[in-house]
Amino acid sequence: MERTGEEKVHHRPVPLPPVQELAAAKGAGDDVPARYVARRAHDDPDATAAAAPVPVIDLGCLCQTTAASGGEESAAGEAARLRSALQSWGLFLVRAYAHRQHYRTPLYSGARRQITHAMSQVTNHGIEASLMDAVMEASREFFRQPLEEKRKHTNLVDGEHFQLEGYGNDRVASEDQVLDWCDRLYLKVEPQEERNLALWPTCLRDVLHEFTKECTRVKDRLLPEMAKLLELDDDYFVNQLGDKADTHARFNYYPPCPRPDLAFGLKPHSDATFISLLMVDNSVGGLQVLRDGVWYDVPARLHTLLINLGDQMEIMSNGIFKSPVHRVVTNAEKERLSVVLFYSVDPEREIQPAGKLIDENHPPLYKKVKVKEYVAGLYEHFSQGKMVIETAKI
Ligand SMILES: O=C(O)CCC(=O)C(=O)O
Numbered sequence: 001m002e003r004t005g006e007e008k009v010h011h012r013p014v015p016l017p018p019v020q021e022l023a024a025a026k027g028a029g030d031d032v033p034a035r036y037v038a039r040r041a042h043d044d045p046d047a048t049a050a051a052a053p054v055p056v057i058d059l060g061c062l063c064q065t066t067a068a069s070g071g072e073e074s075a076a077g078e079a080a081r082l083r084s085a086l087q088s089w090g091l092f093l094v095r096a097y098a099h100r101q102h103y104r105t106p107l108y109s110g111a112r113r114q115i116t117h118a119m120s121q122v123t124n125h126g127i128e129a130s131l132m133d134a135v136m137e138a139s140r141e142f143f144r145q146p147l148e149e150k151r152k153h154t155n156l157v158d159g160e161h162f163q164l165e166g167y168g169n170d171r172v173a174s175e176d177q178v179l180d181w182c183d184r185l186y187l188k189v190e191p192q193e194e195r196n197l198a199l200w201p202t203c204l205r206d207v208l209h210e211f212t213k214e215c216t217r218v219k220d221r222l223l224p225e226m227a228k229l230l231e232l233d234d235d236y237f238v239n240q241l242g243d244k245a246d247t248h249a250r251f252n253y254y255p256p257c258p259r260p261d262l263a264f265g266l267k268p269h270s271d272a273t274f275i276s277l278l279m280v281d282n283s284v285g286g287l288q289v290l291r292d293g294v295w296y297d298v299p300a301r302l303h304t305l306l307i308n309l310g311d312q313m314e315i316m317s318n319g320i321f322k323s324p325v326h327r328v329v330t331n332a333e334k335e336r337l338s339v340v341l342f343y344s345v346d347p348e349r350e351i352q353p354a355g356k357l358i359d360e361n362h363p364p365l366y367k368k369v370k371v372k373e374y375v376a377g378l379y380e381h382f383s384q385g386k387m388v389i390e391t392a393k394i
C-alpha cells in the first residue's frame, strides 16, 4: 500500500490463507474475517434475485444456411434472438446437443455415444458430456488435495511475489482491499507454446488440453455469427483476436461460507476479456448478473455452456453488445466450482470501436486502448471495487 510522508513503511505482502482453509477451520454460525465483508446484510434488497431469462441459443440453427430445409429463415430467427441477448444481457446459454431426445434414443450406450457425437458436430456446442464431467471432476480433485500439494502450483513466486498464473488468491494490493470467498487456479492455455506446464496439476493436464481445444472450436463458430449481427466482415473478430491471442483457464473454488449475507464469492465485475466461456456447477447456483440496477440469478444447466461477453467486445462493438456486470454469491452449506475460459485479444495490440460502426450519427463511445494495459487495469480496479471499462469511455 502506498503511504505518504515520513511514515512510509515497506512491508512484504503476507500470503493469505486459502479460503478453503478458513472455511474448514470455522464452525457453522461463525463469522467471516472482516476482510471478506463486502456488504452489510441490509445493503442488498435483491438477495433473493429472480432468475434471469437468459436465452438458450441453438448454435446448429444459427449457423444453418441452406434454404432447402427452411434453414435461412430459422437461422435469421435465431440470429435475432442472439442479437437481443447480446444487446441486453451480454450472456447466453448453449446446450450440448440439439434436442434432449438424443439422450433417450434406445440404443446401447456405445452406439448412442457415436450418434450423439456425430450430431453434436453440427448442432450446439458439441462438447462431449464425458469431457465436461471429467474437467469438473479433475478440478474437484485438485481442490480436494492437501494444501502442500496445491501449493506446488502457487501463484506466489518465492513465497511472496504475486503472479497471475497459479493457485491462490487475488493480488492483495492494500490492507483495506475486500477479499473474495474463493480460491482459484489460473493457467495460460493459449498460445499453446506459452503454457507453463510446471503449474498444471497432473490430474488436469489432458482434460484441460482437450477442453481448451473444444471451447476454442465453439468460440471460432460463434465469432463470425456475432460479426454478421453487426454487418462486419465474418472474420472481423477472429482477426482482431490476432495470432497471439491470449487464453486463460480459471478454476474457481467457492467453499461453503458461514455468512453469505456479508461475503461474495466474487465481487461485482465485468470480464476484461473479449469473450468468456463458462462451465458452472449445475448443482449449486451463485452466479448473478446485473441489469437495470437489479441482480438476477443466472440459471445453470447440466452440460450447458454459458457464454459471457467481455469488455473488449463491448469496446469493439461500440457499446452495441454488453459486457455484463456479474458477481458470485456464496452458499452456507455447499461448495461450488466453476471453470472459465477467458479469450482475450493479443495483449500487444490496441483495440477500438470497429470503424464500420462509426459515422456522424454514431460517434465512438470508447477510446483506443492497449489490451495489455487494459487487462492490467482490471485487477487494479477490481481490487478497489471499481469498473475498468469506465476508463475507456469517452
Ligand atoms: O463462478 C462463476 O460462476 C463466475 C466466475 C467469474 O465470473 C469469473 O471467474 O470471472
Ligand SMILES: [Fe+2]
Pocket: 269, 270, 271, 326
Ligand atoms: Fe467474471
